[in-house]
Structure formats: C-alpha cells, structure tokens
Amino acid sequence: MDSGETYSASLIRLWRVYRTTKEMCYDRGYDVAEEDMKLTLQDFAARYMREDGEPDRSKIHFSAIPSEAMMKKYTPIPTAKDPDPTPQIGTIWVEFNADENVGLKQLRDYMQHLVNGAYYSGVMVCTKAMTGMALRLLRGSSSLAEGPKGGVEVFVEQDLLVNITKHELVPKHVLLSSEEKKQLLVRYRLKETQLPRIQVTDPVAKYLGLRRGQVVKIIRKSETAGRYASYRWAI
Amino acid sequence: MAPKSILKTPTVSTNAPLSSSTKPVTQRQRNTAIYHANIISQQKNVENEVLEAILTLLDFPASPDADPSRPSAPDALRFQELIMPFQPSDYDSLLEERNLNGSCGYALCPRPKRRAPSTARKHFRDTTKGVEIVDKKMLEVWCSDDCARRALYVKVQLNEEPAWIRQGGASEKIELMVDNAEEHHNALPLRLKRETAKATPKILHDDEDDAAAAWAARDDALADLAIERGEKPGRLSKANKDLITAQIKERVGNAPPVPPSLPSQTMGPSHMAIEGHIPGSAGRAVPVSDEEEDDDTQDWDKHLPG
Structure with a gap:
C-alpha cells in the first residue's frame, strides 16, 4: 500500500477482472477463499506479474468446487423413478484467455480441455468479443455431445471490470x-x-x-x- | 350459504389448462404454424450445416504440400460441396476463422497467411489509384494475391439468399479457379477456366466437349430424380402448397397496345360538340359524320307511316 510503485494499466484491469470473477463464483455458491476475493493489487502483482510488468494470464486460471449449499440447491426433487438424484452442478474451470481474438479453434480447444479434465462447466474470460461463428458454436454447445455437461460461459473482460x-x-x-x-x-x-x-x-x-x-x-x-x-x- | 359474487362467473377457471381456454384452432391456423415452424427448423439445420462446414474447412486441405492452383480432385469436390449452403457473410466468417488460425484465407491453400511488414495498425499500400491506407488485418488475409483472386472468385459466386429459402439449391455449382481442370474430370468435370481455353484452344477442345456432355448428362439425371420424387420441374420442392389457394391469372391483352390520342382540335367542329355529340347542322362539314346523317334520314323515312 505504501509503496509508490505504479503498475501497468493492463495489470490493474486484470486484477479487477480477477476479483469480480472470484466474487461471481462465490455468489453462485462455489467454495472460494475469502482472501482471494479481497486480494490486494500488491499481492496480485506479486503473484501474477511477469518481469515486463504485464500480467501472466496463463497462471491465473483456477477451478472451484461447489459448496454443500450449492449442491443441495442444484439437486432436483427426488421422484419415484429417480429417488436419489445427482446434483446438476460440479467443478467449474475458469480460464483467462490471452489471445487477442477468440475464434472457433480456441473455443473448441477449451471445450476439449474441460471434457478431458472432467469439469462440469466452464467460464472463459477473453480480452475481446468472440467471432460470430464461435458464438454460434457456443449457442449450440449445450446440445452438443462434445462439450461439457454444464455448458460453457464466455465473458468479455470489459464486462467484469465492475461487479x-x-x-x-x-x-x-x-x-x-x-x-x-x-x-x-x-x-x-x-x-x-x-x-x-x-x-x-x-x-x-x-x-x-x-x-x-x-x-x-x-x-x-x-x-x-x-x-x-x-x-x-x-x- | 356463501355470499354470491356480483362479478360475472368466468366460464373457464384460471387454473385450467391453457388449451381449453383458447379458441379451437382451425386447420388453416395449424397449417400456418407448422409451415413457419418448418422454416425455422430448416434455418437451424442450415446454420448448423454452415458451422460444421467451417469447422471442417478450418483444417483444409489435409496435406500440407497441396497446391492451391492445382488442388486434388477429392479436395476440390469436398470444398465445393461444403461451400454450397454459404452466404457471402458466412464465407467472410470462414476467412476470419482461418486467419485466426494463422492460415491463408483460401480454403484450398495450406500456406500460412502473409505477414504485414510491421506491427503498425495501419499500413500504406500502393495501388493503381495511388497510395491507400489499409488495416493491418486486411493485408494479412491471404498468402498471396493469387490466392486472394481464387478465394474471391468463389465468393462472388455465392448466393446472397440464405440457403433455407433458396429454390432448388442442387442445380447451382461453384466454380473454382484451377489450372488442372483435366484431373477433376473423373469426379465431375469442372467448367474450364477461360484463359487456359483461349491459350490452347486446339488441345482442350475435345476435353471441353466431354465436360459439357457430362454436365448435360448430370443435369438430365437430376431432373429425372426430381420427377421421380414427385416434383414438377421449376417448382420449389419443399414449398407447402396448401397455404397458397389463390389462383393467379395474368391479364393478357390480345391486341397490341395503342397510345391514347387527343381528338384533333384544329380540324372539325369540336368546339360545337355537346358532350361529344355534334348536332346535325354543324356536323355536315365533317365527311364521316355526313354519312351517318344520311343513314339516319333514310331510316327515319322508312319508319314513316305511309
């Protein structure tokens, strides 16, 4: 706090995006550490800043597991046919994409990664809006066999600057x-x-x-x- | 006894299922709904088809040493098939996706895209009209001007109309700009590039005839198939004919049209006319009306008693 060190604008931006993302996961009911949501800029810089002052997006990815309450909330009502239903929620994988433009290929790779890692759902935060075709793939992804069960959500960094x-x-x-x-x-x-x-x-x-x-x-x-x-x- | 409500008793309770409260649908309403639902589902199918095609074309061509000017027959045929439902805007998306992938925009070219001379956002470019300032992205779409020409040659042939409202989409065929058209004959002969045909007209002449014959045979076969399916030639195959009940009748004139002409003002005593009729005394000056007058008098005489 006391240091007069100034950080690059992109680092500060990403720090705010990171905090909002953590808060978002917390508000949805995932288990998120308290200190992650209140991470100061200094700590963030110490953890994720590269030597040239730019943030290292590849290190920030994280996964979160749903809390007990969330599991309960997402469990459907037991029926005669299915007396012990499984909760419709699971581990989430949050990725900060560093590419300037996200197209079909990046999205497909990401979905593949989610399936390989056995994640239930995923959130991708990208720097700019995706291409039109990628959006089309995303829209159809919930019905697609190759995607993860819980679907993929895509956010633009711009939208997560403020909670x-x-x-x-x-x-x-x-x-x-x-x-x-x-x-x-x-x-x-x-x-x-x-x-x-x-x-x-x-x-x-x-x-x-x-x-x-x-x-x-x-x-x-x-x-x-x-x-x-x-x-x-x-x- | 419960107090009686002064309100009108509703015939249908609000909790009753929705179907009972709505008016019975007529067959016509149902047909209209089904017709539009079909259109939407067709649209969805086509969009998925385009998406699948783009996913396939992203990793095209399969072999890294393919030559865009001489594509292999299966590659070319597959490209032509996949590109069929595209609109020009879909083609632009394909270029965008391929560029994001780092490859040349033309789907039959395996080379990486060209790099702009610097990382500046805008670049100068010399054209025939002078120096132009263009986006860096515009420079990095193709691997060479040749590929650009080939790819845009495909783009201008694409149908502006979305594929789900096209009529008889099978008939149209996308031509490619290729140098080895002869190799594609066994699959389906491509219509030849005009320049090569001009350059060596004698050698290619027989080939060209063969190609034309093969195309004609294919068209005939397609027409036969359409009839077999129960379609009439020149009709939209998936159209719902139930919705169109009105008979359209053209009003065809059997006489050639004649421009309207004004009655001549100078000659003839038009100023004497009373609602188009010229009274007898004045009418004598005009020879045509003269005869009529004579007839009239004769008739008048005939009917006179005695």
Whole structure:
C-alpha cells in the first residue's frame, strides 16, 4: 500500500477482472477463499506479474468446487423413478484467455480441455468479443455431445471490470432450488408460465449463470413495504 | 350459504389448462404454424450445416504440400460441396476463422497467411489509384494475391439468399479457379477456366466437349430424380402448397397496345360538340359524320307511316 510503485494499466484491469470473477463464483455458491476475493493489487502483482510488468494470464486460471449449499440447491426433487438424484452442478474451470481474438479453434480447444479434465462447466474470460461463428458454436454447445455437461460461459473482460451486483440500483437476486420453486408455485397456485420472466442473457442472469427454467427471487427495497420480493422465471 | 359474487362467473377457471381456454384452432391456423415452424427448423439445420462446414474447412486441405492452383480432385469436390449452403457473410466468417488460425484465407491453400511488414495498425499500400491506407488485418488475409483472386472468385459466386429459402439449391455449382481442370474430370468435370481455353484452344477442345456432355448428362439425371420424387420441374420442392389457394391469372391483352390520342382540335367542329355529340347542322362539314346523317334520314323515312 505504501509503496509508490505504479503498475501497468493492463495489470490493474486484470486484477479487477480477477476479483469480480472470484466474487461471481462465490455468489453462485462455489467454495472460494475469502482472501482471494479481497486480494490486494500488491499481492496480485506479486503473484501474477511477469518481469515486463504485464500480467501472466496463463497462471491465473483456477477451478472451484461447489459448496454443500450449492449442491443441495442444484439437486432436483427426488421422484419415484429417480429417488436419489445427482446434483446438476460440479467443478467449474475458469480460464483467462490471452489471445487477442477468440475464434472457433480456441473455443473448441477449451471445450476439449474441460471434457478431458472432467469439469462440469466452464467460464472463459477473453480480452475481446468472440467471432460470430464461435458464438454460434457456443449457442449450440449445450446440445452438443462434445462439450461439457454444464455448458460453457464466455465473458468479455470489459464486462467484469465492475461487479454489477454491487451497484445500488441492482436488487438482490436469489436463485431458488427446485424444491423452493415447487413450493412457490403451490403457494401462489401458479404454473411456471404465469411467472414474470427474465432472460438468461440478462446481465445479472449471466452473472449468476442462470439456466432456462430456473426461478430467481428478486428482493427490492420498497418505500411502503420495506422489502418487496418478486419472482422471475429464466427463459 | 356463501355470499354470491356480483362479478360475472368466468366460464373457464384460471387454473385450467391453457388449451381449453383458447379458441379451437382451425386447420388453416395449424397449417400456418407448422409451415413457419418448418422454416425455422430448416434455418437451424442450415446454420448448423454452415458451422460444421467451417469447422471442417478450418483444417483444409489435409496435406500440407497441396497446391492451391492445382488442388486434388477429392479436395476440390469436398470444398465445393461444403461451400454450397454459404452466404457471402458466412464465407467472410470462414476467412476470419482461418486467419485466426494463422492460415491463408483460401480454403484450398495450406500456406500460412502473409505477414504485414510491421506491427503498425495501419499500413500504406500502393495501388493503381495511388497510395491507400489499409488495416493491418486486411493485408494479412491471404498468402498471396493469387490466392486472394481464387478465394474471391468463389465468393462472388455465392448466393446472397440464405440457403433455407433458396429454390432448388442442387442445380447451382461453384466454380473454382484451377489450372488442372483435366484431373477433376473423373469426379465431375469442372467448367474450364477461360484463359487456359483461349491459350490452347486446339488441345482442350475435345476435353471441353466431354465436360459439357457430362454436365448435360448430370443435369438430365437430376431432373429425372426430381420427377421421380414427385416434383414438377421449376417448382420449389419443399414449398407447402396448401397455404397458397389463390389462383393467379395474368391479364393478357390480345391486341397490341395503342397510345391514347387527343381528338384533333384544329380540324372539325369540336368546339360545337355537346358532350361529344355534334348536332346535325354543324356536323355536315365533317365527311364521316355526313354519312351517318344520311343513314339516319333514310331510316327515319322508312319508319314513316305511309
């Protein structure tokens, strides 16, 4: 803190991206060390700076395992056919891609890596937006046999510079488990199609990694009621 | 007894399944829905096809010492097949992906792309019109100008129309700029490059005839197949004919069109006309109306009693 050392702009940028990524994993429910989220710039530089002052992206990749609570949340309701369902979540692999442009080849290599490492899902953070064809592959990847089970998410560094959920105007989003979702529908005598919706491409939905069909509870401040909860069905 | 509601009793409860509350769909509505659903699914299939083709073409050609000017017959044929559903924009994506991979944009060229003279973002380039400033990326698309010409020769032949709304897509064929067209004959003869044909017209003449004959035979076979499938020639094969019920009738004129002409103002007593009719006394000056007047008087005489 006291040192007058100045760091390169790209290092500071990546430090902020790194912290937001860690916070994102924590907010989703993965086990993330407290000190990782609060990593100072000095420590970050000490760990990941190359000699020329630029960050070394190949060292920053990390994996995270889901916490107990998250496992529970992602476990579907047991049925007669499947009395002991497996949780729909697993280890996540976060990679910071150093390439200037990410195309089909990089994305395919990344998917291959996820499958080889037996990761359930993956997050790729790239410096610039991907090519159009890579986006097309990504869109179809959930149905693709070669990709990982939990799918791949791609973020641009630009979007992770700031943690959007910390903004004053962004209300709290809480993901409901399938059990909670069922109770909600019974309580209000609704079908899920009658809920308000949220797109999975919504910034907060992307941050939380929502999947189609999940329900989030949104808790806002209200002048009259104190707190006001509403529910959104991710589509 | 429960208090009676003053509201209208809803015929359908809100919790009832959706199908019962909606109006019964007519066959026509159902057909329309299916028709559009088919279009969307076709579109999805084509997009996947293009994606698969690009993935394949990324690692093209298979052998590292292939010559773009003389591609092997199977390579060329495969390239032509894969490129078929492309639009020009898809082709641009292919170039982009290949460049990201570090190879020349032309899919039949195994060489790496050209390197710009420096790492500057913009470069000067001498053209016939003078010096141009271009992006570094623009310089690094191809391995040589020759490859650029070959690749763009393919691009200009691509159909602007997306593949899912093309009619009878099998008929069109992408030509390649190749020097060894003779080798491709056994697969399917390529239409020959014009320059080579001009340079040695005598030797290639027989070959050319053969090629034309083979193409004609292939077209005939395709037409036969289409008829066998139950298609009428020149019809869209996948079109849903149920939706089109109206009969289209052209109004064909059997007489050649005649330009409208103004009644002449100078000659004839048009100023005397009352709603187009010229009264008898004035009409005598005009010879045509003169005869009519005579007829009239005769008729008038005939009908006179006595």
